[in-house]
Amino acid sequence: MPEGHLLHRYAVEQAGALAGRRVRATSPQGRFDADPYDGCRMRTVEAYGKHLFYVFDDARAVHVHLGMRGLFLRYDDPATPPRGGTRLRLATADAAFDLIAPSRCEALDEPELAALRASLGPDPLRDDADEAEAVRRMAAARVPVGAAILDQAVWAGVGNAWRAELLFVTGLHPAARGLGPGGASRLWEAAVRYMALGRDAGQVVSDPSAPDERWVYKRETCRRCGAPVRSWQLAGRTAYACPVDQPEPATG
DNA sequence: ATGCCATGTTAAC
DNA sequence: TTAACCTGGCATC
Known part of the structure; x- marks a missing residue:
């Protein structure tokens, strides 16, 4: 898969x-x-x-x-x-x-x-990826970041496991909106860095010192702080987030 | 042996 | 929003 x-x-x-x-x-x-x-x-x-x-x-x-x-x-x-x-x-x-x-x-x-x-957005693993365009597309998304990052027309190549882990390492809650260029840049940099490690290792790598581990994906508790991982459906897939390390955006 | 779910996407309701 | 695609892995019987 x-x-x-x-x-x-x-x-x-x-x-x-x-x-x-x-x-x-x-x-x-x-x-x-x-x-x-x-x-x-x-x-x-x-x-x-x-x-x-x-x-x-x-x-x-x-x-x-x-x-x-x-x-x-x-x-x-x-x-x-x-x-x-x-x-x-x-x-x-x-x-x-x-x-x-x-x-x-x-x-x-x-x-x-x-x-x-x-039809595809910039791919973090391609040498010819246009970072400025990637940031523009993510910052322009009106849906939550957890939906935008799975949209292959925004960025190409991110799936459900990377969604969970990339949002964790950048401290973003999947339901967050309006990242702005700064947040979108940090997320892109994380995608470029970690997905390259994943390509070379043949698996999702979100902690280079523990390449077989995940922070929140399919976990009961957060590997960093031990808090119970929340999971729910977002953009048709199961989203995972730590309530401590990925503060929920203010609503309303 | 059997059932269910999943690192995905499309097309049909 | 949901089923379908029709494999592999794992839980369950």
Whole structure:
């Protein structure tokens, strides 16, 4: 169940193994037409938020979104038979990557690709992210920060676990509104810093000295102060916050 | 063995 | 606002 840091991790790993090479492409499950890609040379693999783009020399780009259940399996021996539900296998003589249960796996032409990119806000894990634009979009949001940070058109790549942990490390309550440029900047800086750690570690990291721990996400008590963590539905997902370390905004 | 939920998003009500 | 998608992990039977 991947947020942006894992997509970027997949992109780096798969680019290292596949980019610049001719690949074998098959769909053991049959739900994707891999024929146009079989034997094609892959140019790049790129993550943007929670999306993955494969660019080929002589075929349309492939867009993958893992949804909540999608995953990749890697086999160092490409002769390993894929499991039956494998939507797409991309392989060289050295490795095979099997895509399982994605919510999207589709060929996109250039205009479609451009439209998808245009629908996404700045991605804290991309080198080309426009920080000023990211701050503008967050500061301009009229919904609570806990809703805005999940909106992929505001920032691309943050999911529910990062929402909980990034808001904790910046001391923001998910229901807070009107962060202003200062608050939005601090939140962006935290996203850039921690999500990069998460990408490198392959998991959410919100405390570099305890990379396996979370402050509030799915916890009963706050790891910093021990107060009972509050949880409730916000923007369709379970939000978590410490009542002490993330003071609730004044209402009314 | 079975049921439920989840690091997500879309489309249908 | 809610169901659907249809996997994996974990709690429960």
